Amino acid sequence: MIIAVDFDGTIVEHEYPKIGKEIPFAIDTLKKLQEEQHILILWSVREGQLLEEAIAFCRERGLEFYAENRNFPEEHGRGKGYSRKLKADLFIDDRNLGGLPDWGVIYQMIKNGSYRCGGFDIPIEGHGKTRRASGKKKNIFLRIGEAIDKGEF
Structure with missing residues (x-):
């Protein structure tokens, strides 16, 4: 999967513009x-x-990202066809609905391809289990409806 990861409040404690303490296990x-x-x-x-300071912080700890604030390392500028909106399967951010889970929980969600919400297992989009043959993603409500129809709820 392509996973977009926030820095402040997700990898380090939120001290922007300074770099906060590393969040355990991030x-x-x-x-x-x-x-x-x-x-x-x-x-x-x-x-x-x-x-650059955030990249250096991660690099010093042995973490190199494929790209930063763009889909591909070679993307530059704000010209025609350029969008800062990332095309990722999953976003890890402390501003998620419900906040940032513990990093062990995040790992298990990604490894298992689902997360618990209100007592239900919801598949993670892009994990290979939720793609239609046409390549379009099913929205959350359609997936929940299908799970209810199958008696999974």
């Missing part, structure tokens, strides 16, 4: 996900020197 979990062939993109409000 770097180790991200390195493990890379070992399992997931592509990681640093997705941050940081730009310029502040972004």
Whole structure:
């Protein structure tokens, strides 16, 4: 999967523009996900020197991202056809609905391809289990409806 990861409040405690303390197991979990062939993109409000500081912080700990604030390392500028919106299967961010789970929980969600919500297992989009033959993603309500129809709820 392509996974976009926020920096402030997700990899480190939120001290923007300073770099906060590393959140326990964040770097180790991200390195493990890379070992399992997931592509990681640093997705941050940081730009310029502040972004470079975040990249250096991760690099010093052995974590290299495929790209930063873009889909591919070679993307540049804001010209025609350029969009800062990332095309990722999953976004890890402390601003998620419900906040940031513990990094061990995040790892298990990705490894298992689902997460618990209100007592139900919801498949993670892009994990290979929720794609239609046409390539279009099913929305959450359609997937929940199908799970109810199958008696999984």
